[in-house]
Amino acid sequence: MHLLFDHITEDLVPVPAEKGISVSVLRLDKIHPVISGNKWFKLRYYLQEAGEQHKKRIITFGGAWSNHIVATAAACKINGFVSVGLIRGEEPAVLSPTLLEAKGYGMEFCFLNRGDYSKKRIPAEWLKDEYYLIHEGGYGEKGAKGAADILQYCKTDFTHCCCAVGTGTMMAGLLNAVSPGQKVTGISVMKNNTGLEKNVRSLLHQDQKEWQIIHDYHFGGYAKHQPELIAFMNEFYDQTKIPSDFVYTAKLFFAVSDLIKNNFFPPGSKLLIVHSGGLQGNASLEKGKLIY
Numbered sequence: 001m002h003l004l005f006d007h008i009t010e011d012l013v014p015v016p017a018e019k020g021i022s023v024s025v026l027r028l029d030k031i032h033p034v035i036s037g038n039k040w041f042k043l044r045y046y047l048q049e050a051g052e053q054h055k056k057r058i059i060t061f062g063g064a065w066s067n068h069i070v071a072t073a074a075a076c077k078i079n080g081f082v083s084v085g086l087i088r089g090e091e092p093a094v095l096s097p098t099l100l101e102a103k104g105y106g107m108e109f110c111f112l113n114r115g116d117y118s119k120k121r122i123p124a125e126w127l128k129d130e131y132y133l134i135h136e137g138g139y140g141e142k143g144a145k146g147a148a149d150i151l152q153y154c155k156t157d158f159t160h161c162c163c164a165v166g167t168g169t170m171m172a173g174l175l176n177a178v179s180p181g182q183k184v185t186g187i188s189v190m191k192n193n194t195g196l197e198k199n200v201r202s203l204l205h206q207d208q209k210e211w212q213i214i215h216d217y218h219f220g221g222y223a224k225h226q227p228e229l230i231a232f233m234n235e236f237y238d239q240t241k242i243p244s245d246f247v248y249t250a251k252l253f254f255a256v257s258d259l260i261k262n263n264f265f266p267p268g269s270k271l272l273i274v275h276s277g278g279l280q281g282n283a284s285l286e287k288g289k290l291i292y
């Protein structure tokens with residue numbers, strides 16, 4: 001497993017000239033076909049702390065298609081930890097490609113029914129040994145600290161940074177890293193995630209940065225999609241050769257395109273869109289829907 005941080009590029013995306021703005025995409029999806037994007041950054045400082053505390057076993061939570069689960073499995077393998085994934089739902093007859101990949105990195109699974117999963121209760125069998133717990137999606141201060149490192153890979157100046165928002169950890173990290181005057185716009189991929197602003201705010205070092213989360217582009221909710229979104233993904237790929245995933249980055253690119261259409265960003269704006277990876281999740285889509 002090779003992680004190709006030197007493959008990260010900033011790709012310009014064409015925008016109608018009359019808008020007077022520029023748009024580039026920071027391609028964190030190029031780090032690795034499966035372990036791509038922001039999850040890797042978010043895990044780093046948790047694993048460092050686990051090492052300092054001499055913990056051998058990392059436990060975390062996620063669904064059967066979770067980018068976080070597979071990234072945790074890979075990061076643990078590289079760093080010499082045992083990983084345990086507490087997975088939402090009954091054990092399936094056939095593991096998803098995501099779980100198969102994670103298993104290949106040595107992750108052990110424990111399947112929790114939805115009730116137990118929502119309580120985030122760790123089953124007794126895993127409590128007996130010492131372990132280090134990473135929250136679902138890597139939410140927390142150390143996750144935000146890692147996400148702040150993402151901008152080290154951005155070479156060009158920008159006025160606005162746009163990102164997809166799940167737990168809000170990446171957005172908080174980006175906010176902690178941007179300079180005064182640089183705005184951050186987050187696109188929530190969930191429906192009615194009313195606690196999100198508070199979750200982001202609690203990870204900020206100072207609340208003087210300008211930011212906003214837009215909640216209108218969830219396409220029905222987390223991991224939900226509609227034909228319009230799939231059609232957009234194909235069109236966007238056709239125009240830019242940038243692949244997106246239907247859970248996070250497609251909603252982000254769709255939203256930014258729509259916001260540009262509606263003159264949300266003033267002339268002179270230089271947008272940086274963070275492609276946070278996650279392409280492996282497209283494997284859950286029916287074959288043939290995507291042209292890439």
Ligand SMILES: *Cc1c(COP(=O)(O)O)cnc(C)c1O
Pocket residue numbers: 037038039067068137164165166167168169170171245248249276277278279
């Ligand atoms: C997890 C994930 C996000 C959301 O990150 P948060 O820090 O949870 O908000 C965005 N994009 C992709 C591809 C992800 O896997």
